[in-house]
Amino acid sequence: MVCHTILCMARQEYHDRIRNRTFTGQHDAGHVLRWLNVERTKTGAAIRPSQTEESRKRVIEVITRVRDIQERIKLSPVGFRAPCGGLPDVPAEFKHLNRMLERYRSRPQFFVHPGRREGWDVDDAPVLKTCPSGEWLAVDGVLRLMKENRLNKLQTCACGKWYFAKFSHQRFCSPGCRVRFWEDSDERKEQKRKKAREYYEFHKVHKRR
Numbered sequence: 251m252v253c254h255t256i257l258c259m260a261r262q263e264y265h266d267r268i269r270n271r272t273f274t275g276q277h278d279a280g281h282v283l284r285w286l287n288v289e290r291t292k293t294g295a296a297i298r299p300s301q302t303e304e305s306r307k308r309v310i311e312v313i314t315r316v317r318d319i320q321e322r323i324k325l326s327p328v329g330f331r332a333p334c335g336g337l338p339d340v341p342a343e344f345k346h347l348n349r350m351l352e353r354y355r356s357r358p359q360f361f362v363h364p365g366r367r368e369g370w371d372v373d374d375a376p377v378l379k380t381c382p383s384g385e386w387l388a389v390d391g392v393l394r395l396m397k398e399n400r401l402n403k404l405q406t407c408a409c410g411k412w413y414f415a416k417f418s419h420q421r422f423c424s425p426g427c428r429v430r431f432w433e434d435s436d437e438r439k440e441q442k443r444k445k446a447r448e449y450y451e452f453h454k455v456h457k458r459r
């Protein structure tokens with residue numbers, strides 16, 4: 251009984267650690283998710299009026315284009331190297347993406363940071379003439395995730411929400427969506443049927459012995 255109690259406590263602590271753990275890239279992804287998953291009033295209007303559909307579409311297009319480029323590099327890693335050691339031509343995809351990114355201008359800025367021992371920090375800050383600050387932060391988050399090679403952690407759930415995949419096998423934004431979409435899916439039903447068949451066959455063979 252004592253042993254059982256200790257085991258339960260250990261498991262609970264493990265879950266708490268996972269829940270509270272911050273994963274690499276999660277902070278940058280937070281800016282993207284805040285912009286793509288629009289908080290709405292009861293009437294359906296966006297709580298932040300600057301969070302328009304056009305703005306979200308621009309951020310999603312940056313994600314899509316960066317992913318396309320990453321995919322192309324993966325398929326052809328030598329594709330962007332110059333044949334004679336000089337600079338390679340800039341591919342059309344890069345030019346198009348760079349044109350899109352012109353909207354997200356920034357400048358270095360010092361700011362007060364009570365969490366740091368020095369009390370201040372310096373980082374890029376948006377030049378807010380061309381887009382809302384939330385959109386700038388979202389695109390900045392996308393680019394930081396890309397540099398960390400973690401853009402694949404941004405996923406869309408069957409409910410339409412964007413989420414940060416903490417684990418490679420995570421397919422839904424929440425336990426609620428996992429139950430709602432995965433447990434009811436044909437794929438899951440087939441998986442359960444297969445497991446039941448295997449269980450039945452296993453016991454049939456062992457009964458014969």
Ligand SMILES: [Zn+2]
Nearest residue numbers: 407409423427
């Ligand atoms: Zn979901």
